Amino acid sequence: MIKRVEVQYRGIFQKNLGKYIGGDIVMIASRMGRVAFSNGRYSDAPERNGIPCKYFAFVTHDLSEEELEAECGAKLDIDAADISLVVDDTMSKGVEPWGWHGIRPVNEKVGHKGCLLMVTRREHDDLVRFMAKKDYPYRLARLEGDASLAGLWVDRDDLTRERCLGAIAAVDPDVIGIEAVEEYLREKTGDENRVRAAREAYEATLRKNKVVNAGEGIDWPHEIPVLPKWHEFEEGGVVVPAVPRGFKLGPRGQNRNEGFKHGTSKTERPVVRFDLCIKCTLCWADCPDECFDPTDDELYDVNYEVCTGCHKCAEVCPVKECIVMVDELEFENTDSPWEHHKQDPAGYIQWAEGKKGTKRIRYAHVTGSTGAEISEGTTVPPKA
């Protein structure tokens, strides 16, 4: 028997978290007399901030190390996961780690009766409505918490790591057991807070654990491309067709790379109050992903398909409340906000303010450090 665990995480921001959880599973399983190993998905390197990535851990009760490695070691990805741990819930809208991969469902690899374990503050149904339907039942377990984003050098030690281990023990004790998790944390850190965090997460996850029936979810809207075979490549090296030149004013007026969109990197997206815009061009000029489309009324439409949610536009915009970043799970589609604004200016403002809500977060400069500034937003009246 082999138990396969995948950790789906945000590149760089959660790179250390994914690696630690994979390593911890191996150490804990070994203490239980099981054989295990863990590795990262080869093709994710080099990782980029925000890009969806994977880390794996494999556990067996009855095979030797050599047999386990032969079975699991040389594969790019797994076929079916017993546990798919997702440490940021905005990935439920799909994951596109590289070109020619397509935007794939986050639950793609969850096997029959497997478990999708997600760190989230959302309700069961609020997550399932974004995820692809499967033709067999699986479990969705929720571990309450925010996505723990950190940096390459400064870690965010907010107990997410310990809590994930407790939750894994809850959803499948054949991977790791909760007593072994507690023993491991106690011996390794000597910190009872960490032990308690794992136990509490274990108990909470036992409760927040519900079956998603076959056919529940959505028809996946994104096409999954098929990679060309080696003999289909052109002779004499690799020649990739350039993006054809093409530009006109208005939504989607700029030709873009069709083979890779990059939009699944975002955890938040900018909501723009077009009526407040002073047409300074900064959001458009400073966007590293070319996602703003200039329009004939000198505004800048946002192409949410290719926006990576970097916060730069919101940061450089000189007008208060004009561009505000909002959680990606608040949105159903990537439709043009400028078209919405043109068709129904008053309705658009209402919609935008509804999405923005009242809380404004300004993150600390060093990603892993705590100290985000949270303030109350104001609803600026429409500009005549």
Add this chain to the structure above:
Amino acid sequence: MAMQLPVIDYEHIKKAKDAPLEEFYTSGHRTCQGCESALVMRDFAKASGPRTIATGATGCMYVANTSYQTTPWIIPWMHTQLGAGGSSAVGMAAGLRALMRKGKIPKEKINVINFSGDLGGADMGLSGVSGALQTDYDLLIILYDNESAANTDIQATGLTTYGAQTTFTPPGSVRRIMQARWKKNVAPMLAVGHPTCRYVATASATFPALDFMNKTRKALNTGGPTFIHTFDPCPKGWDFHPGYSRELGELGIRSGIFPLYEILDGKVKYTYDPHKKGRIPVRDYLVKQGRFAHLIDEDIDYIQGMVDTMWEEWELPGIAPIKSGLEMANA
């Protein structure tokens, strides 16, 4: 000898609204959120326009921009090896000249622009860049400097800031500072040593606005081999939230740690002059990056001291580390 070609006379972009709207490097690149190097790509392609061929040495801007058979480039782009930025530009320019001489393609101005990262352009490929700057070809070499080998998850290079944490220079309990080298001063080195190179500049993609695009245009208008060194805050390797990449670039320039200037035919012009505008403490720039989280006050004072020396004691402040007091032999 060089043949006379019709020129593209690029206009100086005065206002943000006059910047070209069309992209020649477009969405769909696997760069980090808030990547400033991607903006360097976007802006040089936008400033130089459709009659441009780019060659790129191995690095972030190669790997991120060719994700499995897809590309964001609209202008033709060619990959070259890590140390081959300069020679690829020479080869491309020579090839175009030969094709034009033989009448195989129309005689027109085609810009050749190479971009190399700090490892490719300033460490490993420096000799190739130097060789390219000694030719009579029209080519522009852009050194996009994110202060590490960022593609392979952040290794120190000769351009990494003193004290920074990288995978090569992790701070330890015995030695805190593992990156003990001071940043290599590449642009002046090239300006001083290559009389054929009439235009050398340093720039940042976002600060001051339009500055980098105009420097690109000035380099292309000047003709011959030219060189621009850009300062690219890297959210991944410098460890800051991607939303602040413009701010970090501005702080680096305002603190004087990265001088901003251009040298045209030997004449130096500061495009951000700290003598007039003042310098902010380097601390304001350093504490906003996780790669400096291990520094103590003493280290920050040392970096401040080095920056002060650059601006107060050098004969050419911020540029050439020659101090006054010239002694003549046998005087």
